[in-house]
Amino acid sequence: MRAIVKLLLAHWRRHPLRLLLTTSAVTMAVAMVTVVIGAQTAAVSTDESSAQRMSGGYALLLSAGTDDDVENDRSRASANPPLPPLAPPILPWLRAQPEVRALFAATGAMVELAKSRDPETDFRTRGSIAAGHVTTALYGTDNATPPRPLVEGRWLEPGADADDDSVAIDQNVARRLKVALGDQVQVASIAGWHTVRIRGIVDAPANVKGLTGLYVAPAVYARLLGCAPEPNRVAVALHDPGVSDAFAERCEQFVATLQPPTKIESLGELMAPSDVSTAYGGPHGGGAWYLPLMRDASMKLALVAGLFIIFNTFSMGVQERIRQLAMLRAIGLTQLQVLVLLLLEAASIATFGWLVGVGIGATVLQGDATWSYFGGVTVQLAFPLAPLLGLGALVAYGSVALAIALPAYNGARLRPLEGMARATQLLPSRAPHWLLPFGLLLIVVNPWAATTTMVPDPLRSTTLVPLSFVTALLGTICLLPWLLRLCERSFAAVAGRLLALNPRLLARQLSNNLWRTVGCVAALLVGLGLYIVIQVWGRSMAVPFLLTEQIPDAVVHVLPDGVPDDRMAAIAKLPGAEAMLPIRLENPLLANLPEGTVIDHVDFFSKDVMYFGCELHGLLDPDEGMIHAEFVRGSAATAAPLLAAGGSCLISDNLYRRFPDLYDVGKAMVLDSGDPRHARLTYQIAGVVKMDGWHLFMRYIGMRRNTGRCGGMIFVPPATARADYPDSVCKTLWYRLAEGVDPGSLEKPLTALLSRADGAPVSDDGLRDGEAYLRIVNARTVGRGLQSKVDNVIKNLSTYPLWALLLAGAAVVNTLLAAIRARSWEIGILRSIGQTRGQIVRMVLAEGLLTGLLAGLVSLLFGLGVSYTGTIAGSRSMDVTAPFVVPWPSLLLGLALALGVCVAASVVPALLAARREPSRLLQEGRAVE
Numbered sequence: 001m002r003a004i005v006k007l008l009l010a011h012w013r014r015h016p017l018r019l020l021l022t023t024s025a026v027t028m029a030v031a032m033v034t035v036v037i038g039a040q041t042a043a044v045s046t047d048e049s050s051a052q053r054m055s056g057g058y059a060l061l062l063s064a065g066t067d068d069d070v071e072n073d074r075s076r077a078s079a080n081p082p083l084p085p086l087a088p089p090i091l092p093w094l095r096a097q098p099e100v101r102a103l104f105a106a107t108g109a110m111v112e113l114a115k116s117r118d119p120e121t122d123f124r125t126r127g128s129i130a131a132g133h134v135t136t137a138l139y140g141t142d143n144a145t146p147p148r149p150l151v152e153g154r155w156l157e158p159g160a161d162a163d164d165d166s167v168a169i170d171q172n173v174a175r176r177l178k179v180a181l182g183d184q185v186q187v188a189s190i191a192g193w194h195t196v197r198i199r200g201i202v203d204a205p206a207n208v209k210g211l212t213g214l215y216v217a218p219a220v221y222a223r224l225l226g227c228a229p230e231p232n233r234v235a236v237a238l239h240d241p242g243v244s245d246a247f248a249e250r251c252e253q254f255v256a257t258l259q260p261p262t263k264i265e266s267l268g269e270l271m272a273p274s275d276v277s278t279a280y281g282g283p284h285g286g287g288a289w290y291l292p293l294m295r296d297a298s299m300k301l302a303l304v305a306g307l308f309i310i311f312n313t314f315s316m317g318v319q320e321r322i323r324q325l326a327m328l329r330a331i332g333l334t335q336l337q338v339l340v341l342l343l344l345e346a347a348s349i350a351t352f353g354w355l356v357g358v359g360i361g362a363t364v365l366q367g368d369a370t371w372s373y374f375g376g377v378t379v380q381l382a383f384p385l386a387p388l389l390g391l392g393a394l395v396a397y398g399s400v401a402l403a404i405a406l407p408a409y410n411g412a413r414l415r416p417l418e419g420m421a422r423a424t425q426l427l428p429s430r431a432p433h434w435l436l437p438f439g440l441l442l443i444v445v446n447p448w449a450a451t452t453t454m455v456p457d458p459l460r461s462t463t464l465v466p467l468s469f470v471t472a473l474l475g476t477i478c479l480l481p482w483l484l485r486l487c488e489r490s491f492a493a494v495a496g497r498l499l500a501l502n503p504r505l506l507a508r509q510l511s512n513n514l515w516r517t518v519g520c521v522a523a524l525l526v527g528l529g530l531y532i533v534i535q536v537w538g539r540s541m542a543v544p545f546l547l548t549e550q551i552p553d554a555v556v557h558v559l560p561d562g563v564p565d566d567r568m569a570a571i572a573k574l575p576g577a578e579a580m581l582p583i584r585l586e587n588p589l590l591a592n593l594p595e596g597t598v599i600d601h602v603d604f605f606s607k608d609v610m611y612f613g614c615e616l617h618g619l620l621d622p623d624e625g626m627i628h629a630e631f632v633r634g635s636a637a638t639a640a641p642l643l644a645a646g647g648s649c650l651i652s653d654n655l656y657r658r659f660p661d662l663y664d665v666g667k668a669m670v671l672d673s674g675d676p677r678h679a680r681l682t683y684q685i686a687g688v689v690k691m692d693g694w695h696l697f698m699r700y701i702g703m704r705r706n707t708g709r710c711g712g713m714i715f716v717p718p719a720t721a722r723a724d725y726p727d728s729v730c731k732t733l734w735y736r737l738a739e740g741v742d743p744g745s746l747e748k749p750l751t752a753l754l755s756r757a758d759g760a761p762v763s764d765d766g767l768r769d770g771e772a773y774l775r776i777v778n779a780r781t782v783g784r785g786l787q788s789k790v791d792n793v794i795k796n797l798s799t800y801p802l803w804a805l806l807l808a809g810a811a812v813v814n815t816l817l818a819a820i821r822a823r824s825w826e827i828g829i830l831r832s833i834g835q836t837r838g839q840i841v842r843m844v845l846a847e848g849l850l851t852g853l854l855a856g857l858v859s860l861l862f863g864l865g866v867s868y869t870g871t872i873a874g875s876r877s878m879d880v881t882a883p884f885v886v887p888w889p890s891l892l893l894g895l896a897l898a899l900g901v902c903v904a905a906s907v908v909p910a911l912l913a914a915r916r917e918p919s920r921l922l923q924e925g926r927a928v929e
Helices: 002-014 016-044 048-055 067-074 090-095 171-177 218-225 241-255 292-319 322-330 335-365 385-413 416-420 435-451 459-478 480-499 511-545 565-572 616-620 636-645 653-658 694-700 718-724 743-754 779-822 824-832 837-878 888-915 918-927
Strands: 060-064 100-115 134-140 150-153 166-170 184-189 192-202 213-216 233-238 262-266 275-277 283-285 554-559 577-586 610-613 630-633 648-652 668-672 680-690 713-716 732-737 773-778
Touching (some): 002 016, 016 335, 016 779, 060 241, 067 262, 090 100, 090 233, 100 171, 100 213, 100 218, 134 171, 166 184, 171 192, 184 218, 192 218, 213 218, 233 241, 241 262, 322 335, 335 385, 435 459, 459 837, 480 511, 511 694, 511 779, 511 837, 511 888, 565 577, 577 616, 610 718, 616 713, 630 653, 636 680, 648 653, 653 680, 694 779, 743 773, 773 779, 779 837, 779 888, 824 837, 837 888
Parallel strands (some): 134 213, 166 192, 648 680
Antiparallel strands (some): 060 233, 060 262, 100 134, 100 184, 100 233, 150 192, 166 213, 275 283, 554 732, 554 773, 577 610, 577 732, 648 713, 668 680
């Protein structure tokens, strides 16, 4: 064993560059995979001790409403009224149960918070994206103790009167709002705006579901919301938490027949940090928030990239030593000793790369640092080290074991004379014939997965499609021998002209080292190909979620009473306003969905829809409308008379694309009114319109007032809306403003026209308590913010493949070093007949350039093909029509980087080849003959 160790150390001393490249590739690949997958795992991991601390010892949460009601209430992005109260028998029944230790009953409603007025950050004039406001729940409770421990300050006085301005706040909400104990905070509710002061801060280490937000005494709640508190949720603490499941079953049996319905949830599950908080306070699942397919694909390709880069870099170095191993056999080493030598080398490099790589990855992710990788979401990381060590071991040892398997087998089984004989070079014609059809078959899996109906969602979207990207990558690698031969001749001419070399010297420079070149190009393909996929697919899928230039300049929400009809004309003529569109906004539900329709796994669909009652010409007209829209079914000319006659509507295209046989022109659209009447509303569909960007735009401008997720939009004329919703009022105004007019300038004149609180106390900000809540959103700020957010998503997702591309540079160096060793005789002959050192340098640089050009072309073919099918799959999954967008500036940047990596990696091998004397090159060439 001592002799084997000495042989290994001697080999490392003789080839320090190869050792450095190999260990660096293993280390950085492990670190890359650790960071990519570790960040995503941390974003959705469940820390049980943290969950227990956040739950405050409560086991169950009972909330009034259906599952959809409760989920929608938690995900709203603006102030909303409270859900109905719990059924009256529930609280007395819970108090009478011997298992119950304590109850925390509260009345919850969504409100918006902001700091004291600041012209630069005020949420009422700056819009949701740029606002620095937080949407959270307000809880009115007479409980004498907080739901979780206090961080600082004092808990509420249950008997406080309505004039008390003291509140308690979760520390997570306080952190996002950037306020501290004693600070003044604005609260915007459906009853207008109010000013309160922080009395206590409650422990809340993550943005979690359940009883989190702002807490006030019952009398204060009544003043802030304008209605008496009636508990609509209650947290239940048990003497024995082990009986929570059995007790939950008893609760379900008790509430089964009560109205309104009651949702029962485990607080342990709700308190798990499965949702990730953005800087704007909205919950988003961990991952690319608008491209879940891209997120899943990048996770799988990250693992493949790490494995393949190590495999390619390590295997080439070992394969080149077959002759050396044969010589060791000739001087007395046994097969077992040769095998032990290779395994010891592999284990040493894998262990070093594993431990150092995981250490680097953990350092990036550890402590209080945040990671903004997936979806531009900032994640506060907390994760055990054991899973990262296991993941790193899988990457390091798995890839090294695969890399060493064939060389170890050959080195151990070959007889000394066989190993020392010159190996036959594999030309493209020697590639296995079955490799071509097999590669094509793997590639075809990708478009099949994107379009098949044989596999239902969500399995198709979450598993089959991401896996098909990996099969397409492997299929492209299988085709590389043929693609290399097809491209070599034309690329040789280009490289020859650029570097002033005879193209015939370069005509077979790559194919003469076929398998080394294939491995090198494949390593580059993993990084560059995924970069192209992210850029093309990301930009294509972003189009349906981004706005055009034709949008309103300002959106105004008037709460709680809306705009009286007698003041509408005056409001339309405010200074700086060129046009104004009043909208009656309701939130009905789709009532005629096919039986068995599954909607809970879809990010952008729900049975809740947005109902616009407005003058449709002013909303949708191509020239004068407030927002860009186009008909995809029917036309404006055929729809106009139907809408004017009443009983007809327009619908958004996502409804048609999800249910083309149900929601098409001429078909009936049946709605549940969504209000306490639950009236059945039936319309004939007069047209289907496409409005790019409405999903996110309507969310961030606060149009989704009574629903969190939205399944689509329904448009009707004002007369139809008044007839079907006789009690509705106009609470939303869209404005087109004159050039240079700031949306914030609308606030004072609107406040003067709508003021209803004369004589109320005036706050430090100069506003009257209880004054009408005007949420004035700068729509163009929202549009720019969405564009910026998409840009950051794509930028963050592109970070990983670019790192993979740089790591592949080690494979390029190894390939060129191996090529120079194999061609020492040829280079020696060229030097002997008059080739200068400069020409030798240019020849080696040309090989690196050829490798980069080939990798760029193959990556482009792979990336565009996968992106095209990915766009089809994404459009189908999200019920949108995404165009195929090719962002050439970004792609050219990636291709240029790949060429730069290849040329830079060629410099050291080129200089090593050029500095050697012809006699030494000829001697080395004879040694490898």
